[in-house]
Amino acid sequence: MHKNIAIIEGDGIGPEVTKQSIRVLNAIAETFNHSFEYTYTLMGADAIDKTGSPLPDETLEVCLKSDGILFGAIGHPKYDNDPTAKVRPEQGLLKLRKSLGLFANIRPVTTYPALHHLSPLKTKNIEDVDFIIYRELTGGIYFGNKLTNEEGTQSSDDCTYTADEISRITHLAFKAAQKRRKKLTLVDKANVLETSRLWRKVVKEIAAEYPDVTLDFLFVDNAAMQIILNPKQFDVVLTENMFGDIISDEASVISGSLGLLPSASVGNGVALFEPIHGSYPQAAGLDIANPIGSILSAAMLLDHFNLTEEANLVREAVTWTLQSGFVTKDIDPVNSYFTSTVGELISDYV
Amino acid sequence: MHKNIAIIEGDGIGPEVTKQSIRVLNAIAETFNHSFEYTYTLMGADAIDKTGSPLPDETLEVCLKSDGILFGAIGHPKYDNDPTAKVRPEQGLLKLRKSLGLFANIRPVTTYPALHHLSPLKTKNIEDVDFIIYRELTGGIYFGNKLTNEEGTQSSDDCTYTADEISRITHLAFKAAQKRRKKLTLVDKANVLETSRLWRKVVKEIAAEYPDVTLDFLFVDNAAMQIILNPKQFDVVLTENMFGDIISDEASVISGSLGLLPSASVGNGVALFEPIHGSYPQAAGLDIANPIGSILSAAMLLDHFNLTEEANLVREAVTWTLQSGFVTKDIDPVNSYFTSTVGELISDYV
Ligand SMILES: CC(C)[C@H](C(=O)O)[C@@H](O)C(=O)O
Numbered sequence: 001m002h003k004n005i006a007i008i009e010g011d012g013i014g015p016e017v018t019k020q021s022i023r024v025l026n027a028i029a030e031t032f033n034h035s036f037e038y039t040y041t042l043m044g045a046d047a048i049d050k051t052g053s054p055l056p057d058e059t060l061e062v063c064l065k066s067d068g069i070l071f072g073a074i075g076h077p078k079y080d081n082d083p084t085a086k087v088r089p090e091q092g093l094l095k096l097r098k099s100l101g102l103f104a105n106i107r108p109v110t111t112y113p114a115l116h117h118l119s120p121l122k123t124k125n126i127e128d129v130d131f132i133i134y135r136e137l138t139g140g141i142y143f144g145n146k147l148t149n150e151e152g153t154q155s156s157d158d159c160t161y162t163a164d165e166i167s168r169i170t171h172l173a174f175k176a177a178q179k180r181r182k183k184l185t186l187v188d189k190a191n192v193l194e195t196s197r198l199w200r201k202v203v204k205e206i207a208a209e210y211p212d213v214t215l216d217f218l219f220v221d222n223a224a225m226q227i228i229l230n231p232k233q234f235d236v237v238l239t240e241n242m243f244g245d246i247i248s249d250e251a252s253v254i255s256g257s258l259g260l261l262p263s264a265s266v267g268n269g270v271a272l273f274e275p276i277h278g279s280y281p282q283a284a285g286l287d288i289a290n291p292i293g294s295i296l297s298a299a300m301l302l303d304h305f306n307l308t309e310e311a312n313l314v315r316e317a318v319t320w321t322l323q324s325g326f327v328t329k330d331i332d333p334v335n336s337y338f339t340s341t342v343g344e345l346i347s348d349y350v
Numbered sequence: 351m352h353k354n355i356a357i358i359e360g361d362g363i364g365p366e367v368t369k370q371s372i373r374v375l376n377a378i379a380e381t382f383n384h385s386f387e388y389t390y391t392l393m394g395a396d397a398i399d400k401t402g403s404p405l406p407d408e409t410l411e412v413c414l415k416s417d418g419i420l421f422g423a424i425g426h427p428k429y430d431n432d433p434t435a436k437v438r439p440e441q442g443l444l445k446l447r448k449s450l451g452l453f454a455n456i457r458p459v460t461t462y463p464a465l466h467h468l469s470p471l472k473t474k475n476i477e478d479v480d481f482i483i484y485r486e487l488t489g490g491i492y493f494g495n496k497l498t499n500e501e502g503t504q505s506s507d508d509c510t511y512t513a514d515e516i517s518r519i520t521h522l523a524f525k526a527a528q529k530r531r532k533k534l535t536l537v538d539k540a541n542v543l544e545t546s547r548l549w550r551k552v553v554k555e556i557a558a559e560y561p562d563v564t565l566d567f568l569f570v571d572n573a574a575m576q577i578i579l580n581p582k583q584f585d586v587v588l589t590e591n592m593f594g595d596i597i598s599d600e601a602s603v604i605s606g607s608l609g610l611l612p613s614a615s616v617g618n619g620v621a622l623f624e625p626i627h628g629s630y631p632q633a634a635g636l637d638i639a640n641p642i643g644s645i646l647s648a649a650m651l652l653d654h655f656n657l658t659e660e661a662n663l664v665r666e667a668v669t670w671t672l673q674s675g676f677v678t679k680d681i682d683p684v685n686s687y688f689t690s691t692v693g694e695l696i697s698d699y700v
Pocket residue numbers: 074075090093094245541542571
């Protein structure tokens with residue numbers, strides 16, 4: 001099988017973790033006789049520094065022509081505390097999501113028994129946690145009108161949703177639930193927000209088409225509690241963009257190791273895969289960042305190509321390094337291996 | 351000292367927990383020779399059932415004439431899953447907040463060593479946690495324009511903030527930080543939202559007036575992680591309405607006992623005090639709900655009257671019952687006491 005993969009290394013630790021994923025993908029290609037062709041392209045602070053734009057047109061073209069995108073991380077502190085900055089790295093990612101129609105961000109939340117001791121939660125609360133968050137990614141307050149008056153004394157953000165925007169991700173989430181434990185939880189704030197009431201209405205209507213899936217509802221404030229109090233109760237969680245941003249990051253602490261978690265952003269065409277961790281600029285270039293979030297994102301990319309055996313082999317290799325203690329500093333500060341060593345061990349295993 | 355206290359028992363377990371607080375306030379009045387006069391008034395599902403309105407005009411009048419409001423809980427499931435309901439209990443609370451100008455919701459997050467075993471978090475992560483959340487309560491997306499088109503296929507919620515709305519709560523938060531560990535963390539989403547960038551600008555300007563307080567910033571998604579990963583880092587957390595709703599509920603799980611946590615909503619005039627737990631309709635009337643969240647809210651009411659000694663005595667009584675194991679079912683399912691018994695023991699101690 002031949003595939004064109006767009007590579008966006010991005011900012012901070014993005015380049016060094018992505019490098020390890022490519023190593024693993026190359027090992028897969030060799031073992032299974034595939035050919036993966038990589039096209040490197042720019043986004044984020046890196047792109048601003050080099051081209052002035054957080055998402056150069058060329059990047060969009062490369063992505064559109066690709067079969068899948070592997071992305072590292074975005075963001076640099078020099079832009080964060082400057083409210084007047086006109087160009088921000090994150091704009092690149094948001095524009096990419098919108099332009100490619102990546103309307104669903106999918107984040108599995110799983111735990112590794114070997115790493116239970118790293119979780120801030122008690123082991124009995126996290127054993128057997130296995131759920132998946134479907135976050136709407138191209139609508140809501142992220143993409144609504146943004147206004148500030150001339151005097152700079154009043155600002156506003158508009159949050160709009162259409163039934164169609166809700167419907168397309170809802171179908172994906174129900175289908176995922178059908179292949180899992182058949183439970184879907186919609187997280188919203190229907191006691192306050194008009195958009196949440198539209199979500200509830202549309203999701204309820206669609207539920208009729210999936211009679212084997214149980215649907216329930218949680219207000220987002222309650223969901224923020226339940227994710228910590230009793231994460232086992234969840235199977236598939238569906239929510240809008242802003243709530244999804246918050247609760248999916250919250251849920252990522254359960255495993256005790258942010259550095260391990262992958263994500264996929266999908267839509268009608270090409271899909272994008274990225275670790276959930278950020279650009280972590282303090283660690284950039286030190287060869288200490290955990291490459292597994294990126295490597296498991298590459299496994300999701302393989303799934304997306306329907307290369308299930310290949311994807312599972314990558315996951316097996318990851319589990320093997322974790323069990324063997326071949327881990328980066330975030331997992332074991334005392335006996336730690338470099339980013340590049342962990343990447344090498346995983347690709348060797350493959 | 352004579353004080354007029356408005357009592358809104360509200361829905362679900364509201365009446366039974368509020369009753370215990372009044373018992374405790376009466377004991378305080380007797381011991382310290384104060385006179386507290388209570389005026390009962392309606393809000394929420396209870397008010398809809400009795401008057402058709404979630405906030406009758408009379409309730410507003412009673413509250414405005416009072417020196418402080420003690421409130422139980424709001425909400426009933428019969429309204430939650432009906433997106434077409436025109437009248438909702440929560441509208442009463444939102445309108446009350448707005449009408450009384452209760453622009454700051456204040457929630458202390460503390461833990462009790464006697465209850466560490468109940469927390470979902472590992473003890474080492476929660477020891478010495480002591481922070482306080484200042485949530486803006488009368489602005490943002492809660493009170494913005496809400497629209498749905500005629501076909502019911504598109505909805506929107508507007509989120510607007512003015513510099514003045516941000517400024518007044520920011521001063522309160524900085525003043526609170528000055529009396530504590532002198533650290534203020536602004537939680538926002540300035541990499542995406544225009545309103546967050548206004549928050550950052552205004553808060554930075556005001557920071558110059560409080561040079562002894564260290565100011566830092568966290569994106570809300572990161573804050574949702576940090577609250578669980580390392581809650582000790584926080585002293586005073588300041589945030590807008592919707593983010594505050596989510597992260598304050600999230601933070602409430604740290605203690606392991608939602609039923610214990612109080613809150614205050616303050617503004618320029620009268621203030622309102624309520625436990626953070628909800629109406630918990632399944633437990634209504636069973637005499638099993640934990641009255642301590644309400645009783646500690648009454649202690650915050652006493653603080654508000656500058657009755658510091660009295661407030662501290664209530665807190666001492668609460669700590670004594672917790673240490674002695676005189677607790678409701680949520681704290682100890684095996685050896686549990688009734689709501690009314692716990693209330694009686696606390697008022698007897700006082
Ligand atoms: C970088 C930022 C704009 C982005 C978001 O808020 O969507 C990130 O937090 C994420 O979750 O992918």
